[in-house]
Amino acid sequence: MKVAIVTGSSSGIGYALCNLLSKKGIKVYGISRTISENENVINISGDVTKADDIKKIFASIYEKEGRIDYLINNAGMGISGSVEATSLEDFESIFNVNLKGTFITSKEILPYMRKNNSGKIVNIGSVASEFSIPFQTFYSSSKAAIKAFSEALNNEVSPYGISVCTILPGDVKTNFTKSRKTNENELEAYEKRVSKSIGLMAKDEQNGMDVQYVSKVIYKTINKKRMPIQKTIGFKYKVFIFLKRFLPTKVVNKLVGAIYAFKKER
Ligand SMILES: NC(=O)c1ccc[n+]([C@@H]2O[C@H](COP(=O)([O-])OP(=O)(O)OC[C@H]3O[C@@H](n4cnc5c(N)ncnc54)[C@H](OP(=O)(O)O)[C@@H]3O)[C@@H](O)[C@H]2O)c1
Numbered sequence: 001m002k003v004a005i006v007t008g009s010s011s012g013i014g015y016a017l018c019n020l021l022s023k024k025g026i027k028v029y030g031i032s033r034t035i036s037e038n039e040n041v042i043n044i045s046g047d048v049t050k051a052d053d054i055k056k057i058f059a060s061i062y063e064k065e066g067r068i069d070y071l072i073n074n075a076g077m078g079i080s081g082s083v084e085a086t087s088l089e090d091f092e093s094i095f096n097v098n099l100k101g102t103f104i105t106s107k108e109i110l111p112y113m114r115k116n117n118s119g120k121i122v123n124i125g126s127v128a129s130e131f132s133i134p135f136q137t138f139y140s141s142s143k144a145a146i147k148a149f150s151e152a153l154n155n156e157v158s159p160y161g162i163s164v165c166t167i168l169p170g171d172v173k174t175n176f177t178k179s180r181k182t183n184e185n186e187l188e189a190y191e192k193r194v195s196k197s198i199g200l201m202a203k204d205e206q207n208g209m210d211v212q213y214v215s216k217v218i219y220k221t222i223n224k225k226r227m228p229i230q231k232t233i234g235f236k237y238k239v240f241i242f243l244k245r246f247l248p249t250k251v252v253n254k255l256v257g258a259i260y261a262f263k264k265e266r
Contacts, residue, residue, distance in 0.1 A: 001025065001026070001027050002025075002026045002027070002067075002069040002070070003026070003027045003028075003029070003061070003065045003067050003068050003069050003070070004021050004026050004027070004028050004029070004068075004069060004070035004071075004072065004222075005028075005029045005030075005031065005058070005061065005068060005070070005071050005072070005105075005109070006018050006021070006028060006029070006030050006031070006041075006072040006074055007030075007031045007032065007046075007048050007071075007072065007073055007074050007075035007101070007105060008031075008032055008048075008074040008075030008076060008124075009030025009031060009032045009036060009038070009041060009043065009074075010030070010032035010033070010034045010035070010036040010043075011032075011036070011174065011175050012172070012174030012175055012176060012211055013074055013124065013169070013172060013174060013211050013214050013215065013218075014030065014032065014072075014074040014075070015030075015036060015038060015211070016211035016212055016214070016215040017072060017074065017211075017214075017215040017218055017219070018030045018038055018040065018041040019038065019040050019041070019215075020212075020215045020216065020219050021070075021219065022040035022041055023040070024219060026069075026070070027042075027065065028040065028041045028042065029041070029042045029044060029057075029061055030042070030043050030044065031044050031045075031046040031048070031054075031057065031075070032045070032046070032075065033045065033046070033047050044057055048073075048075045048097065048100075048101030048102075048104060048105055049096045049097060049100055049101050049104065050104075051104045051107075051108070054104050054105055054108050055108050058105075058108045058109060058112065062112045067112075067116055068109060068112050068113065068116075068119065069118070069119060069120065070119070070120050070121075070122065070222055071105060071106065071109045071113075071119070071120075071121045071122070072122045072124070072218070072222075073101070073102045073105055073106065073121065073122065073123045073124060073146075074124045075097060075101055076097060076098050076124060076176075077093070077094055077097045077098065077179065077180075077181070078094070078136065078139045078176060078179070078180035078181070079091075079093070079094050079136075079138055079139065079180065079181045079182075079183075080135055080136050080139070080180055080181070080182050080183070080194065080198045080201075081135060081182055081183025081186050081190070081194055082135060082183065082186065082187060082189075082190040082194060083137050083138075084187055084190070085183045085185055085186045085187045085190065086137075086138065086183055087183070087184070087185075090138075090181060090183070091138055093181075094138045094139065094142050095138070095142055095145075098139075098142035098143065098145075098146065099142050099145045099146060099149065102123055102146055102149060103149065106121055106123075106149075106153060106164075109121065110157065110162070113157075113160070113161075113162045114157070114160045114162065116161075117160060117161040118161040118162065119161070119162045119163075120162070120163055120164075120165070120222050120227055121150075121153070121162065121163070121164045121165070122164075122165050122166075122167055122218065122221065122222060122227075123146050123147075123149070123150045123164065123165070123166050123167070124146075124166075124167050124169070125143045125144075125146045125147050125150070125166040125167060125168050126139070126140075126143040126168060126169060127168050127169065127170045127232065127234075127237045127240070127241070128140045128143050129143035129144040129146070129147050129168065130168065130240075130241050130244060131240070131244075131252065131256045132144070132253075132256065133197075133201070133256065133260050134197060134256070134257060134260050134261040135190075135193070135194050135197045135198060135260065135261075136198075136201065146166060147166045147168075147230070150164045150165065150166040150229075151164075151166070151229060154229060163226070163227050164227075164229075165221060165222075165227040165228060165229060165230065165231060166229070166230050166231075167217075167218055167221065167230075167231050167233060168230060168231065168232040168233065168237070168241075169209070169214055169232075169233040169234065169237075170208065170209065170232070170233060170234035170236065170237035171204045171205045171207070171208030171209065171234070172205065172208045172209050172210070172211060172214050173205060173206055173207070173208045173209070173210055173211070174205075174211060176205065177201075177202045177205045177206055180198075180202075182194075182198065189264075192262075192265055193261065193262040193263075193264070196262045197260045197261065197262055200259070200260065201260070209233065209234055213233075214233055217231070217233045218233075
């Protein structure tokens with residue numbers, strides 16, 4: 001029986017993916033800080049930013065199973081607001097969960113995957129890495145960093161039978177919208193623009209794809225003999241990314257600004 005570890009398993013995409021993988025006959029270990037009551041999954045309480053805890057959790061899973069076929073780095077968080085009003089603490093927390101968490105779990109899984117000369121690591125990025133979103137600057141940056149990390153890691157580990165893929169979902173309806181942290185002390189100069197921008201983003205997310213569809217695409221991707229290096233989820237987002245190739249960066253940036261930056265009110 002194949003074995004998967006999914007981080008961020010207590011809600012949204014991670015929760016749905018755990019259920020689907022389990023239905024497909026994969027033994028699933030889910031890791032998140034709060035334990036979910038998902039009976040199809042072996043739920044373990046863990047924080048991806050804590051290297052010692054992750055090391056122990058992975059060691060115990062490998063000792064029991066003798067294999068770990070898939071690692072899905074899905075745990076993630078968002079912050080919003082102007083760069084000028086972002087606290088160092090919030091900056092550190094988003095990079096801690098989204099990038100450092102992905103680094104820690106990947107680093108700790110690799111000895112086991114190398115030992116078995118096989119394994120697939122899937123990192124959940126975002127379309128927001130392709131189109132840097134104003135007032136979600138650090139979310140976009142952290143997801144762009146994940147993409148760069150995945151691409152480089154793939155070349156490091158492919159000689160050991162391991163492959164790495166970044167999944168780029170577009171808007172998905174989950175608790176992510178509600179959990180996104182906004183700047184506590186937003187500056188008056190930005191306040192209205194931030195609120196319009198985040199309001200629009202929240203609306204797009206809540207009208208977004210459902211988690212069942214997103215998990216199906218992730219399952220199909222990991223089930224492929226050769227995973228792609230990158231997989232976008234959602235037809236319109238695939239079209240946007242395709243068109244981006246033919247447009248100057250300045251034009252793309254202007255278009256994103258026209259949607260999400262909003263003009264200063266006079
Ligand atoms: N929703 C979207 O529109 C969208 C679009 C593109 C990409 N994504 C990405 O998809 C992934 C899943 O997000 P979602 O939409 O399903 O959001 P969600 O419902 O808020 O789920 C986030 C999950 O991450 C876990 N998590 C957060 N910090 C953690 C930590 N330090 N250690 C372990 N687990 C942690 C949360 O569990 P606990 O709080 O219990 O730890 C939760 O299970 C994220 O990486 C997100 O950036 C989402």
